[in-house]
Amino acid sequence: MSLSKFIGAKSDEVQAKRERRKEARPGELLDAALDLFVEKGFAATRAEEVAARAGVSKGTLFLYFPSKEELFKAVVRENISGRFQEWNEEFRTFEGTASDMVRYLMKVWWERVGATKASGITKLIISEARNFPDIAAFYQQEVVRPGQDLIRRMLQRGVDSGEFKVMDMDYAIFSITAPMIFLIMMKHSLGACVPQDYPLDPERYLTAQAHNLLNGFCVRRDSGKEPRGRK
């Protein structure tokens, strides 16, 4: 807090407000753009609409981003968190069982990503991947791969400790990620359109999913043989 508050009074305050606005502009625009891109897709989102939602005029948008496509890339860049170092550390020092870890992973993922605006970026990239292949590749490298590595280490720890069965890791990883991707797509797609059909509590769903995945549906171990139904 600066002294100017006591000696500068009014003009400084106004100055501060304007500067705060100016500094905040790009962020406000990125927020508005993320919302709209997630909601309607890149092509169907109009630049003017983004500007309006951010409370500025169309021209102002192009003061901060040279084109709609650059705005899109900035939205992605801004929202792709490189928080994996932190998360890796968190999991390296985790003290519970591997099962605890699985549950914990899903829980914190929801709290930090799934439940926040950041989840929109995943929906956005999955929806637009074919139109922006380089962004898709970037996301794959920066987010998907580190995420898979983290999950792989987690599962391996369970296997190494004898807690988990030996399993095909490449496939098991997707057993963990699929429900998260699913949850995001539902949240931003069908779930947003027909909410009455998705009255589920995401956290509870993830808990149930983790439980099912860890223990299985079956009372006794299932043989795993091929089905014998007709056809």
Added chain:
Amino acid sequence: MSLSKFIGAKSDEVQAKRERRKEARPGELLDAALDLFVEKGFAATRAEEVAARAGVSKGTLFLYFPSKEELFKAVVRENISGRFQEWNEEFRTFEGTASDMVRYLMKVWWERVGATKASGITKLIISEARNFPDIAAFYQQEVVRPGQDLIRRMLQRGVDSGEFKVMDMDYAIFSITAPMIFLIMMKHSLGACVPQDYPLDPERYLTAQAHNLLNGFCVRRDSGKEPRGRK
């Protein structure tokens, strides 16, 4: 199969080919449109491109479909199979265990939907749901709900027979559907952009997923208590 084949001879054959082509027109357009809508989204797909891929001129497209939006709806209508009656019957008379059924469901779903062009419609609707809420609602009612009902009956059968534990059915259903949705999104999105990162065999993935879901990761039953990791 028409009689004209037997009474027309050669010149009729040509006529037949032309008529077949003519009658096939809308179908070819719908096929082309499905591909492009899935690939690029509704807004980014140009009508002329659809026509070109179907091998007709731009004008012809509008001869069969009054507008791009109507084309979109026709694509959805055409590809949303009302095959649940048939499938319900198939599952009602299924003779194996509930576990067999789960595996069988995933397998035939992949063969009949996931691996075919029909999978595109799911990706399409999920991507465009927010832009076409009425279509989303229609899909929800015609496809999602019947599908969930089918899965619910399947799981209930397992519970009733003592093969499956008692579980929260509303959530368990998603444990079955999530990997299928996931597979579709990957196939038509990131997987199509960075194929080297998705070298998985979908059928094997589904088998593994079914196995994990049925038997769990754990060697022994996991307690299911909350994780005790830091924070």
Added chain:
Amino acid sequence: MSLSKFIGAKSDEVQAKRERRKEARPGELLDAALDLFVEKGFAATRAEEVAARAGVSKGTLFLYFPSKEELFKAVVRENISGRFQEWNEEFRTFEGTASDMVRYLMKVWWERVGATKASGITKLIISEARNFPDIAAFYQQEVVRPGQDLIRRMLQRGVDSGEFKVMDMDYAIFSITAPMIFLIMMKHSLGACVPQDYPLDPERYLTAQAHNLLNGFCVRRDSGKEPRGRK
């Protein structure tokens, strides 16, 4: 003239008209564009105006030229005549004196270029050279240089035959071209704005200019010494 006129009648005629229009479109657009670019410059000419002058809608312009800049280049390309081979031949076989040739050159240049729409292209390129340096270079190479070569040969012929004095050819060439460039700029610039100040007959001007250039203003030969005026 085709027979269709006698057997096809109406539908063929209409077809012909439409095709003629279609074929004529680019030409009509180029004509309109040349006029407007000459009149107002590249930047101040609006695409819609070009279209309107050609009697078509804005969109049609872009059916034939992918951008305003490509339209500009097409205008230049279309109007830069590579007629120098023909002209070289004409001058090679010319039978009069070198003085005749100078007068003839100016006369036919006026008839074939100066008086026609083609003169606009020179004004256009001179006005826009700095904005389109590559086009300027192209024009320099395709038009200016061949033109200068032609004039140089003409003057050299006069010198060789003893009709003209020995002179610095590089500079004499500009004595021939300057009045032509001048005439073009006046025609499309000041002369078009204040016509009452330019009531001159271009052909007579060129004749007078040729006469002055060939015989000089002076009754007797002037010494050519440096001027002795004050300063």
Added chain:
Amino acid sequence: MSLSKFIGAKSDEVQAKRERRKEARPGELLDAALDLFVEKGFAATRAEEVAARAGVSKGTLFLYFPSKEELFKAVVRENISGRFQEWNEEFRTFEGTASDMVRYLMKVWWERVGATKASGITKLIISEARNFPDIAAFYQQEVVRPGQDLIRRMLQRGVDSGEFKVMDMDYAIFSITAPMIFLIMMKHSLGACVPQDYPLDPERYLTAQAHNLLNGFCVRRDSGKEPRGRK
């Protein structure tokens, strides 16, 4: 030269510098604007660029000139010298021959106009005449006409003294002005783009041009009859 230089001392000097800068502002803007208008034309010149080149902000430009068009007019006004009174006097008292005068005119014109930034204004007005007809008329009246009158008097003096032939004055005037206009257009247009093609020394060109004009190309007087070449 102002008195402040003698009474102000140091602090005043700073003050003077600032005021000089302040007072110089419009001049710097006009200079920058002239350069850019000459180079790119009125429409293609951006106000911000003018301001930047003058070292001020965009807003400041509009502090001094209410609009881009007014800036343009001010540029023209500023650079159209009303120096004809002075020049008329200079020529009235000129003591050499009429031929000397012609050479002298071209020489001093080059020194005082052609070689300086002032030449740009001619190129500018010729290029933009059609877009600003009133400015063209103003220029015609304030510059072209007085210039032509000056040249006419000069030529008439030669005719009156028996040094020059009797000639059609209206046309002879253009024989003097054409090379000057030509030189300006080349300097600011093609010559600036393909400099290797215009390695000529302007002063030498004007001298040669004056010589050619005064004495003619021909060794003997040419008949002036119509050419007899083919066609």
Added chain:
DNA sequence: AATGAATGAGGGTTCATTCAT
């Protein structure tokens, strides 16, 4: 029925101009 030339409303982008600081 099929074509494809033509249309014009709509959206991205620029930039002269304004105005709060």
Added chain:
DNA sequence: GATGAATGAACCCTCATTCAT
């Protein structure tokens, strides 16, 4: 006076849609 963020009219260009052939 000076600044530069903000504005919005205007322009280039696209593309769904029409319609004469």
